[in-house]
Amino acid sequence: MNASPDSARDEILTRLHTALAVAPAAGPGPVPREYRTTGTLVPAAVLDLLADRLTDYKAVVHRCTPDELAPTVAAILTDAGVGQLVLPPDPPVQPTGWDGEHLRDDPATPLSVAALDTADAVLTGCALAIAETGTLVLDAAPDQGRRALTLIPDHHLAVVHADQVVQTVPEAVHRLEPARPLTWISGPSATSDIELSRVEGVHGPRRLDVILVAAPPAA
Numbered sequence: 001m002n003a004s005p006d007s008a009r010d011e012i013l014t015r016l017h018t019a020l021a022v023a024p025a026a027g028p029g030p031v032p033r034e035y036r037t038t039g040t041l042v043p044a045a046v047l048d049l050l051a052d053r054l055t056d057y058k059a060v061v062h063r064c065t066p067d068e069l070a071p072t073v074a075a076i077l078t079d080a081g082v083g084q085l086v087l088p089p090d091p092p093v094q095p096t097g098w099d100g101e102h103l104r105d106d107p108a109t110p111l112s113v114a115a116l117d118t119a120d121a122v123l124t125g126c127a128l129a130i131a132e133t134g135t136l137v138l139d140a141a142p143d144q145g146r147r148a149l150t151l152i153p154d155h156h157l158a159v160v161h162a163d164q165v166v167q168t169v170p171e172a173v174h175r176l177e178p179a180r181p182l183t184w185i186s187g188p189s190a191t192s193d194i195e196l197s198r199v200e201g202v203h204g205p206r207r208l209d210v211i212l213v214a215a216p217p218a219a
Contacts (some may be wrong), residue, residue, distance in 0.1 A: 035170065036168060036170070037168070037170040037171070037174075038167075038168065038170075038171060039131075039166065039167025039168050039171060040167070041131075041167055043162065046131045046165055046166070046167050047131070047162060047165060047212060047214060049131040049132065049167070050129055050130075050131035050134060050160075050165055050212070051063070051212060052134075053131065053132070053133065053134025054134045054187065054208075054210050056134065057134050057186055057187025057188070058187055058188055058208075059134075059187050059188060059208040059209070059210050060207070060208070060209045060210070061210050061212060062076065062209065062210070062211045062212065063212050063214065064211060064212075064213055065213070065214070065215060065216050066213055066215065069092075069093050069159065069211065069213055070093050070094060070095060070096050070097065071096075071097055072211055073093055073095045073098070073123065073157060073159075073211060074095050074096060074097035074098040075097075076157060076209050076211075077095055077098045077100060077121065077157075078098055080120075080121065080155060080207075080209075081120075082098075082100055082120040082121045082155065083100050083101060083120050084100060084101045084103055084118070084119040084120050084121075085098075085100055085101070085102055085103065085119065085120065085121050085122070085123055086103045086105060086111065086116060086119045086121070086122040086123070086149055086153055087102055087103065087104050087105065087122075087123055087145075088105055088122075088123075088124055088125075088142060088143055088144050088145030088149060089104070089105065089106065089107060089142045089145060090142035090143050091123055091124075091125075091143060092123070092124065092125035092143045092159040093123075093159060095123065100120075103115065103119055105145050105146070105149055107146075110146070113148070113152065116148060116149065116152040116153055117152055117153075119152075119153050120153065120154070120155060121153055121154070121155035121156070121157060122149050122150055122153040122155070122156055122157070122205075123157045123158075123159070124138065124143065124144040124145060124149065124150060124156070124157070124158055124159070125141070125143035125144055125158070125159050125160075126138050126144065126158055126159070126160055126164060127139040127141060127144070127164070127176060127180075127182075128164045128165065128166060128172055128175060128176070129160045129164055129165045129166070130165075130166055130167075130168070130169055130171075130172045131165055131166065131167045131168075132167055132168055132169070133169060133186060134186055134187065135172075135184050135185065135186045136158055136160065136184075136185040136186075136210070137172060137176060137182055137183070137184050137185075138150060138182070138183040138185065139176065139177065139180040139181065139182055139183075140180060140181045140183075141180075143159075147181060147183055150183065150185070150204070150205070151204050151205075153205060154205055154206055154207065155205055155206075155207045155209070156185075156188075156204075156205040156207070156208050156209070157209045157211065158185075158208065158209070158210050158211070159211045159213060160210055160211065160212050160213065161213045161214075162212070162213065162214035162215070165212075185204075185208070187208060188204070188205055188206050188207055188208045
């Protein structure tokens with residue numbers, strides 16, 4: 001015979017009272033932090049892991065050296081047919097070799113939402129990237145600009161330098177300034193319904209290009 005709702009409720013409450021009665025009194029004490037707080041991979045492997053995670057999330061990864069950064073960005077813009085590009089106050093690179101229009105977002109005279117919505121793409125840097133989760137973190141620094149820049153245009157180009165990449169989330173949290181407005185990006189904007197039908201570009205860019213900049217290996 002099934003237990004009545006009242007008896008089931010009473011049994012649950014009895015078990016809770018019993019557990020609370022024997023539990024040690026709560027009090028101040030150290031918080032256990034037994035999880036891994038540092039990475040174990042060599043730098044080259046960390047970059048490979050980041051590229052793998054980003055690709056798995058359907059971002060497009062481009063690798064280049066510092067000297068190749070400007071032409072790499074120009075090639076991406078040209079191939080994507082970008083006509084208008086939004087730039088933060090201090091862009092990570094000037095996309096020379098590309099003939100489109102630059103729209104600079106000046107804090108004194110910020111671009112309107114309508115202007116951001118009609119622009120084809122935005123180019124930013126980042127605060128850092130996390131390899132294990134394939135995440136870019138932006139903190140509204142001058143090379144990234146305000147959060148709206150990376151939420152409204154349909155195409156986001158992000159420049160990530162090798163020294164900005166960490167392996168684990170705890171390493172990232174340690175390096176980030178918590179008082180800054182942090183935006184965590186793991187691949188293009190996407191969601192899915194109950195039938196797991198993926199829809200991209202719902203609450204952010206539907207295309208994410210990540211330019212991973214690292215010095216070439218020593219000869």
